[in-house]
Amino acid sequence: MRIKRSIVAALLLCGGLALTNAQAAPDLLLVGDVETAVAQKDFDQAIARITNALATTPQQDTEVRLDLLQRLAMVYEVAERWSDAAQTWEQGAAVLARWKGERVPELSQWYEAASKAYERAGLTRQAFEQGRAAFAVDQANLGAAHPALVPARQRLLALATEIGDSEAVAAYQPLSRGRGRQANVPTVPVPAIDHINVDYGEVNPNNFARVKVFFGTDRNVTGSRKPDSYFGGERGQFNWGTVDVSVPRTHKPGAVERPSIMSFEVHESPERHMVLMSMTVLDGQEALQEMRRTLEQQGSDQAFVFVHGYNVSFADAARRTAQIAYDLNFPGLPILYSWPSRASTLDYIADTAVVRHSGRNLLRFLEEIVQKSGAKRIHLVAHSMGNRALTDALELYAVRHAQESKPAFDQIIFTAPDVDAGLFSEMVQTIRPIAKRLTLYASDQDLALSVSRKLHGSRPRAGQAGDDILVMNAIDTVDMTALGDDVLGHSYFANDASALSDLLSLFTVAQGPESRCGLVPRASNRGEHWQFDPARCNGSVWLSAMSLWHARGPQALDYAKQMALDAQASSVTQAQQEWQQITQALEQLIESAGPRR
Structure with missing residues (x-):
């Protein structure tokens, strides 16, 4: 059994709720x-x-x-x-x-x-x-x-x-x-390679999209015949597969729509919620073959791998991966690595004990993706405690592949890493050669990191901003404190100023922080880093511009100009202003990006 979502963890990518003054941090001991x-x-x-x-x-x-x-x-x-x-x-x-x-x-x-x-x-x-x-x-x-x-x-x-x-x-x-x-209702097969399809009754497929998320996980198989609870919170054999996640057409970027008693909803529907519609467990080689086939169909060479944090179930991690891919209009493979978090507010210590055991499994998973998935530009995003598994895996990867001339990964983004700051600094030096760019998202408003710091003898955590913000030549440090305790979450994105636009900048044209929207240089006693200022960046405009860039390359500028002219001719003032802003963003994007890779 899983008790879902924490009122404690201020999750940058996982959508946790902020604590009110009346709420107390749980007794993690x-x-x-x-x-x-x-x-x-x-x-x-x-x-x-x-x-x-x-x-x-x-x-x-x-x-x-x-x-x-x-x-x-x-x-x-x-x-x-x-x-x-x-x-x-x-x-x-x-x-x-x-x-x-x-x-x-x-x-x-x-x-x-x-x-x-x-x-x-x-x-x-x-x-x-x-x-x-x-x-x-x-x-x-x-x-x-x-x-x-x-x-x-x-x-x-x-x-x-x-x-x-x-x-x-x-x-x-x-x-x-x-x-x-x-x-x-089709008979559910129970072969070694498993497939589950959920019947949601009469639904209109035009009212929702489906995002296929590839996954690798070392969670235990529970025996449940429901995608939501197929994998549990204990360690198990490694499994590959895919899960189809619905995204309603009414979806608000950054949100993960779930049934709400406030809306008098009694069950989940793909037309209103993000639900796991089907799951297929595959042999590893079959999963990699399906990745290659999907990339060929898309005409893409990109993939991103998301590693979730503490207090996250497999189902919630799959939904979040799908949401990121959908909101970024990502032209490639969304891939989830799900380690056996117990998905419980009070299981911080238990999650701490198990996450590092997943590092070697994650290493092998990444090696297979690099060598056999067909993706040439592979981005990695880890959140919170998931950074412990990722840094362990990447350090081993760097040692094992030290003789390779080209970096295996494009962008590696460490979001609010719940890792000792000193240890993280040492590991980054080893990891640096295997990526084109390393980025650290830090926050001074992350309660989970504050609790973790107390549990670790007040030693700074790598994801904390403030006086102890981690600044190194090997990594771009971005202080996301201005976005509160949900840096990549829903409400901030819906207000047109989210770090999702910064993430897409990295995925799209691999811009340095000096060229990205909303980032301003800040000096500290530890050196120069970057600060995200929501007031300086219209997130929705930049997401639209980068989505067009993804789809059309430099021709996106001509398209945006034509759309602005069409809006002017139709006297739709708001649309005209939006397309003019998108045009300006594309001009900046093309100037900073140079020739398209």
Whole structure:
């Protein structure tokens, strides 16, 4: 089970929510204390530790409270206090339903856990009721005849038979062909190479786009038949594959649209939300062949690899990768590397322990992409704790490929790296030869880095700005503090001043900071670096200009001028002004870029 998204992590690429003054940072040492107590079979101590944390966590900190309830239920289960566990799962389900609505997909996991705990406690009636609630959520999201519902239907039939509920026995009989929509749902294959397709019912494909995200992951396979929960938060065998993510036509750049109780939405739809529509697990060589085929179809030679940070599920990382690719109109392969983060607010220490184990897997993944994907311009973007895996992988890559004459990577962007600043400085010197440009995005408003610094003896983190901002000749340091605690996130982008435009500048023409929109030089006691000033850059104009540059090259300027003339002829003043601004941005872009590569 995963409890999604943190109210704590101020995520540059992962869209975390900012803390309000009323919200307190979680006790990140709690996990270790509880695990130690459980290992010593001191269950009372573990339970007391969690219940005390619950008592001191404000009611409005819903996600932290859910995380604590999940841990409390799990401790009860280890202690074989099944009735207490079931009641705690049920309590968490009620909290989640009030927060996100009665049909939010992850709610079924809470109901199912409560049902199984009640069954272990010998309380069959309660087990049936909670199981029925879980089934209702899944049925609302997947459709009545989806194959993923078959095991739950069989279990409910058995429970209904045991309690003698004849109406329920009739209701949960196996569906015959022609009943419901079963005839229209393809049989889900279960070969070694797996494929899952989610039926979202009658949707208009013109109302959303599909972004194919390639992935590599060393997460465990959970056994779930849903793309959202196919991969878990523990270490597992390495898997390659693709996942199709929907992007609604009403999408706002920078956002990751999800169901919201504020909009009275009860289930996800590709016409309104970013959803994982299908997933295919592939053999590594087949995945690389599919990459080559996709690049040939696109007429492109580019790829970017995104490595997510702490407290991120596979599904959320896939959505974010798709959002970046879509918003940048990226002409190439969006590739996700997903390491086994537990996707939990309180699992910072657990994520710290596992992320570096993924470094060698990431190394091999990158080597395969460089050698066999067909991409010639490969960009890397890592966020927060994901930089630990990336820097480990790149340091090894640099040593193993020291004799190669050309850099393997084009742009490498380290966003808010949760890495010791001194160690990062040393590693950058080794990494520098394998990239055309290194960029560091730092912020003085990142709470996750502030918490990390305290946990690491007040030693500076590489992603922190302020007095300890890291400045080196080998890397371009950009202070993104002006964008608050969500440097590449949604609200700032929607206000036409986002670092996404800076990211696209790097991907498009590999400009130095002196030529990029919104960057101004700043001197400090550590040397000269760059500061992003949103007031100096209209993000939407630059994104439009660079998208045209991607598609048309230098001919984009003639196109923009013609569009401005057309807008003038039609007396559409706003459109005329926008195209004039895009024309000016293209003129600057072409002048600074020189001949197109």
